[in-house]
Amino acid sequence: MNIEVKTLDSIYPQLEQDLGIDCNLLVKLDTKGFDLEVLASGKITLSKALCSQVEVSFVPIYQNVPSYHAVLQKFEELGFYVTNFFPNMGSDRGLAAIDFDCFMVSKNHII
Template identity: 25%
Template sequence: MSLKRQAANLLERMSGNLIIPAHELHLLPERLHLRRLFDYLDIDCVFDVGANAGQYATMLREQVGYRGPIISFEPIPELAASLRERAAQDPDWHIEAMALDREAGTATFHVMRENEFSSLRRPAGNQPGTFAAANDIVRDIQVERSTVQAQMQRWQTQLGFKRPFLKMDTQGNDLAVMEGAGDSLAAFAGLQTELAILRLYDGSADFAATLSACQDKGFVVSAFVPNNEGKFPVLVEIDCILINKALAPADVQIGTGAAH
């Protein structure tokens, strides 16, 4: 954690106010909701699928206050190496240089001009022009793939967690990641997925299909939160945070018919 953030955290505790850089204001709803939700769900492990440069794990440590294990999955070798260097100072941050998908095995991974867009899927030919320069393949690499189900078995044995949380940011492949979880998905207390209002990748699921799949698999919506500054005035994508239906408050009747 940076000295600046440490000082800000101290001032926040003393004043009761939040100190947020102007360029991060759009991220505040996510941070506040996760802070409250992680406490409510008693989260004790986070699967960070599609870690990129470690933005999500850093946010959990510095803004959410989560101190438990984080397992970050990142297939781009140089990014995974950089994450390992950073995680050397955090014994509860584990790095896996792999992609999670519907099935295990090697696959071609597309590294984009802006690496945050990198994906197992190719960019859509009809994507909005504003993304064309950034979401453009600069090289293809071969990566190892695993599944949430396999990794859940491995890490649960090692860490002994009981209330894991699944975060996915795989650029068009979140639904495949969930399908690769199989029955193990029910063991997650909550999950966070990116919903594509405009699809940027070939064969990717749109927001309605992804949300419907989450609900079919036993999760209910907790919040919709921005994950970037967006492309005003059009909504391109948004993150959805869900909780396991079994952990929803008892006084909220879910799936019992229309409200009166």
């Protein structure tokens, strides 16, 4: 099976054209450890986003997953503030802080 991989910046202009408007954009990443690669290839799209959601791991749950520090630093460089963390806890994880969905808002869109 062949899978076509596209970057955020390569697909967003077509979405804008298809929708006929410059939409209010929420970018949700769930890339199983490839967040930094997606962020590097989506700077233009993210500059237009109002907010973003990404899973960050305090304890690596996938091979080669970037640290939460690295992911949050990259989002900060792209102009986002963290607004909240939502724990992803399963029954087999006990009380340890393993991974969280992190919600962020763009500094460009704060009134």
